[in-house]
Amino acid sequence: xxxxxxxxxxxxxxxxxxxxxxxxxxxxxxxxxxxxxxxxxxxxxxxxxxxxxxxxxxxxxxxxxxxxxxxxxxxxxxxxxxxxxxxxxxxxxxxxxxxxxxxxxxxxxxxxxxxxxxxxxxxxxxxxxxxxxxxxxxxxxxxxxxxxxxxxxxxxxxxxxxxxxxxxxxxxxxxxxxxxxxxxxxxxxxxxxxxxxxxxxxxxxxxxxxxxxxxxxxxxxxxxxxxxxxxxxxxxxxxxxxxxxxxxxxxxxxxxxxxxxxxxxxx
Amino acid sequence: xxxxxxxxxxxxxxxxxxxxxxxxxxxxxxxxxxxxxxxxxxxxxxxxxxxxxxxxxxxxxxxxxxxxxxxxxxxxxxxxxxxxxxxxxxxxxxxxxxxxxxxxxxxxxxxxxxxxxxxxxxxxxxxxxxxxxxxxxxxxxxxxxxxxxxxxxxxxxxxxxxxxxxxxxxxxxxxxxxxxxxxxxxxxxxxxxxxxxxxxxxxxxxxxxxxxxxxxxxxxxxxxxxxxxxxxxxxxxxxxxxxxxxxxxxxxxxxxxxxxxxxxxxx
Numbered sequence: 001x002x003x004x005x006x007x008x009x010x011x012x013x014x015x016x017x018x019x020x021x022x023x024x025x026x027x028x029x030x031x032x033x034x035x036x037x038x039x040x041x042x043x044x045x046x047x048x049x050x051x052x053x054x055x056x057x058x059x060x061x062x063x064x065x066x067x068x069x070x071x072x073x074x075x076x077x078x079x080x081x082x083x084x085x086x087x088x089x090x091x092x093x094x095x096x097x098x099x100x101x102x103x104x105x106x107x108x109x110x111x112x113x114x115x116x117x118x119x120x121x122x123x124x125x126x127x128x129x130x131x132x133x134x135x136x137x138x139x140x141x142x143x144x145x146x147x148x149x150x151x152x153x154x155x156x157x158x159x160x161x162x163x164x165x166x167x168x169x170x171x172x173x174x175x176x177x178x179x180x181x182x183x184x185x186x187x188x189x190x191x192x193x194x195x196x197x198x199x200x201x202x203x204x205x206x207x208x209x210x211x212x213x214x215x216x217x218x219x220x221x222x223x224x225x226x227x228x229x230x231x232x233x234x235x236x237x238x239x240x241x242x243x244x245x246x247x248x249x250x251x252x253x254x255x256x257x258x259x260x261x262x263x264x265x266x267x
Numbered sequence: 268x269x270x271x272x273x274x275x276x277x278x279x280x281x282x283x284x285x286x287x288x289x290x291x292x293x294x295x296x297x298x299x300x301x302x303x304x305x306x307x308x309x310x311x312x313x314x315x316x317x318x319x320x321x322x323x324x325x326x327x328x329x330x331x332x333x334x335x336x337x338x339x340x341x342x343x344x345x346x347x348x349x350x351x352x353x354x355x356x357x358x359x360x361x362x363x364x365x366x367x368x369x370x371x372x373x374x375x376x377x378x379x380x381x382x383x384x385x386x387x388x389x390x391x392x393x394x395x396x397x398x399x400x401x402x403x404x405x406x407x408x409x410x411x412x413x414x415x416x417x418x419x420x421x422x423x424x425x426x427x428x429x430x431x432x433x434x435x436x437x438x439x440x441x442x443x444x445x446x447x448x449x450x451x452x453x454x455x456x457x458x459x460x461x462x463x464x465x466x467x468x469x470x471x472x473x474x475x476x477x478x479x480x481x482x483x484x485x486x487x488x489x490x491x492x493x494x495x496x497x498x499x500x501x502x503x504x505x506x507x508x509x510x511x512x513x514x515x516x517x518x519x520x521x522x523x524x525x526x527x528x529x530x531x532x533x534x
Contacts, residue, residue, distance in 0.1 A: 043515075135518070135521075138514075138515070138517075138518070139517065139521060141511060141514045142510050142511060142514045142515070142516075142517050143508075143509075143510065143511065143517075144509075144511045167514075167515050169514070206532070206533060206534075207532070208532045208533055209533075241410075241528070242410075242411075242531045242532065242533075242534045243409050243410065244408060244409060244410065244411045247405075247408045247409045247434075247436070248310075248405075248409070248434050249409075250405075250406065250409050250410075250524070251402070251405070253521075254402075254406060254520075254521055254524050257517070257521050257524065257525065258524065258525070258528045261508070261525045261528065262532070264509045265473070265474070265475045265509065265529070266473060266475055266476075266509075267473075267509045
């Protein structure tokens, strides 16, 4: 059982891993500094407990302690119990989710490890918005895509907001960074993935017509600029989602969800 | 051409329709008070100009005036030109999109008018989050759903944030409020729509298997609670999106996008 430690001093150094969550240069989830991983709220904390990210401590209110209950039974780390007011002073704002867990950032995973048994993966280029990254992982988890790979210029998936928007699924859907871009895509081709670049180009074939193979890797670029020419050239095939004229491209996480859905729609 | 009027006093009463955009009780887009409709940024302002929502004035910087250029050629309303600093004082925060347009809220449209020639419509119950409402309209516009109907307890689609997240598509995709709920669904049945309730229930048939009719109305409830029992009973059929075990339901706008996509995937 997690050991409960009651805290009433917001300056208590045992809470330092939870301090100043919104500080641009001191926040504990900043890669290159502490680089911790923060889970917020009962649902996401539960997902962390059920993931390879082992928390080193929790900070929360008495009612959240009760709500988590049995989920903490196996845990050998402290639960720092305090009031919402003390929590607000520590983290730097009022956090209405009432509980946080913190974990060390694990060593990065290798591409061949995360694609090992995957049939559907997404590969992102230039997706630098944490909410879009989070939504992408949530959609992957919900619709059975097994891994996410990062190409060039993407946002950190372990940033607090990405963890939250993903509903904790960044802690469970495996991801890895391609070591080179776009040449690093070769490892997918070597593993029999068809590399499909999503494009708004109306002359590209329909997404639904190019997905009927055993393994697919979906290349997705940011809203607006889309994929670079280098990435488009590196793909095996281009495909489009049928879109109405006079509209913008879909949000990138929504576009990914269409493609993931196409893989499972009759399952 | 819109008449340019240079303004340097943030207290100028001609700017009152743009004032205090984030004020809970004074914001100009509050239904029941002024109930105006606010478009932010070049893309959304352009959509407003190309919609039935006729702006009565614009407020923006000199550079946005130049960027809009020809789009203002036909417009017979003032463009209040000022600095980003004066704009910030007027609206109450720094608005980096640099231009706003304001329109009167039009009379509500009737259900039979908005479903007249539609083949795919969404009907929402309990969707009370403005971002989800906005994303729903964006996805409808992108994927060819022709109307959105509001059942019970939904957020105002003309709230500023909903307009922004929709990329302005709440100004173009027709919507209407059902006068009663859920009995008001009868008008859809009378117009030959199949009423399909989306549910996470694993025993429900697959969404892809129930959509092959001329007209479909998709019933969607909020994430978490989902549709009420009364709404489920009022539908013709229930259907599920195939989801992985151990995940949450998808975001409601994403779930709607799957269903819209199912209608156009081979188009």
